[in-house]
Structure formats: structure tokens, C-alpha cells
Amino acid sequence: MPDRSSPSVSLPDDLGYLVIEGVIGAGKTTLAQLLTEAVDGRIVLEQFKENPFLERFYENKDRWAFQTELTFLASRFKQQKDLGARDLFHRIVVSDYAFDKNRIFAHQTLSGDELQLFETLYSIMEPNVPTPDLIVYLQSSPERLMENIRKRDRSYERSMDPAYIQSLHEAYDHYFRTYRKTPLLIVNAAEIDFVEHEKDLEVLLHHIANADLDGTTYVDPVVERS
Numbered sequence: 001m002p003d004r005s006s007p008s009v010s011l012p013d014d015l016g017y018l019v020i021e022g023v024i025g026a027g028k029t030t031l032a033q034l035l036t037e038a039v040d041g042r043i044v045l046e047q048f049k050e051n052p053f054l055e056r057f058y059e060n061k062d063r064w065a066f067q068t069e070l071t072f073l074a075s076r077f078k079q080q081k082d083l084g085a086r087d088l089f090h091r092i093v094v095s096d097y098a099f100d101k102n103r104i105f106a107h108q109t110l111s112g113d114e115l116q117l118f119e120t121l122y123s124i125m126e127p128n129v130p131t132p133d134l135i136v137y138l139q140s141s142p143e144r145l146m147e148n149i150r151k152r153d154r155s156y157e158r159s160m161d162p163a164y165i166q167s168l169h170e171a172y173d174h175y176f177r178t179y180r181k182t183p184l185l186i187v188n189a190a191e192i193d194f195v196e197h198e199k200d201l202e203v204l205l206h207h208i209a210n211a212d213l214d215g216t217t218y219v220d221p222v223v224e225r226s
């Protein structure tokens, strides 16, 4: 984690709720922690370890996808609803997931009546969760995602199928290419490391502080670093 010389930044008043998104292994949690430190904010992390179905899901996706998705949906809804009630208007909140993430996954893992039921529940819940002021999408490559997943070596991700990462990568890309709901920063994250290269973080902080709050901005820290 960052030491005392880590960069800090002040954000415009209309940036109260920042969300980091990206495929499994993109580096969301690390960036959310660095960003929280830089803006002296409050972090909200996804509680994936509390999903009792996740290990079984990785052993047999067809059998356990429905339970896995509904458990994530319920727990994230509860966390986001509480977030709206208590924190949102006091300190800058930084989260390592967007509520929409559930839907991206569900469209990969569910089908038929199960997907339909998921959609019904999602559409009831979605209007009741706070909308981010900015989403930062870490757009990596399937190769780099697999490398990160291998390096961190979580037991249930050891037999991660590269085809699953590839299809999530495509689904995320498609989702954010057509995303218009909130301002969006798409960061080329395939060759960056916010921990190793402080400059990468500085470039991103600069863009966040000066984000065009009406649309999509593309950021390539590798180009801007040099």
C-alpha cells in the first residue's frame, strides 16, 4: 500500500461517489485502495468471500450459477442501499464494483427462466441503488488478466478457464462501449501497474480530477507516462 509520499488530489464537489470496474483480476481493489488514500475517502469493497456458492460455482458453473448470481445480487443490493443512506453525502466514497456488474456476469452464466427471474429482480433493485458520479473502467487484456489471476493464486481460481475470462472481457468491453448512464473513464490497463509506477496513478488522478462529467474519456497511462 502507498507510503506517506503517495500522491493526493482534491476532486470537484460533484465527484462524491467513484466506482472502479473491470474483469476479474483487472486490479480494481488495489486501485480503489490507492484512490481512497489519495482523496482521503471511504472505501466500499465487494464482499465476494462471503458468497458461500462461489467455490462450488467454479467447480460446476451450470449447476451453481443461479445461486451464485442471486447471492451476489442480494448482498450487493444491501450494501449499496446502506451506502446511499449513510455515507454518500459526507465523504468521497470509492468502490471496487458497480451494481451493473451483476448483470454483466449473469448474462454470461445464466439463461432461460433463470436469467428472466434475475432480470426481474435486477430491474426492481436497480433504481434503488445510488448512481456513481464516475466509473473508471480498467480495460485489460485476457492475457494480462490470466497472469494476474495466476499470480494472486486464490484457491478456487486456480483452474480458471481462459475462455471464461475471454468471454467476460468481451462482455465488459461491449457493455462499456455502449455505456451512457454516467461519466466514464476507460483506462488502458493492459500494461500498467499502479503500485510499481506511481506515475500511472498520477496520470489517472489527473484525469479523474479533470474528468469530462458528460461523457466517455479514454486514458492511456503508458503513452502519458513517457
Ligand SMILES: Nc1ncnc2c1ncn2[C@@H]1O[C@H](COP(=O)(O)OP(=O)(O)OP(=O)(O)O)[C@@H](O)[C@H]1O
Pocket (backbone or CB within 6 Å): 022, 023, 024, 025, 026, 027, 028, 029, 030, 046, 048, 054, 068, 069, 072, 096, 097, 101, 102, 105, 106, 109, 157
Ligand atoms: N456476479 C458474479 N458471478 C460469478 N462470479 C462472480 C461474480 N462477481 C464476482 N465473482 C467472482 O468473485 C471473485 C472476485 O471477483 P472480482 O472481479 O469482483 O474481484 P477481483 O478478482 O478481486 O478483482 P480485482 O483483481 O480487479 O480487484 C472472482 O473469482 C469472480 O469470478
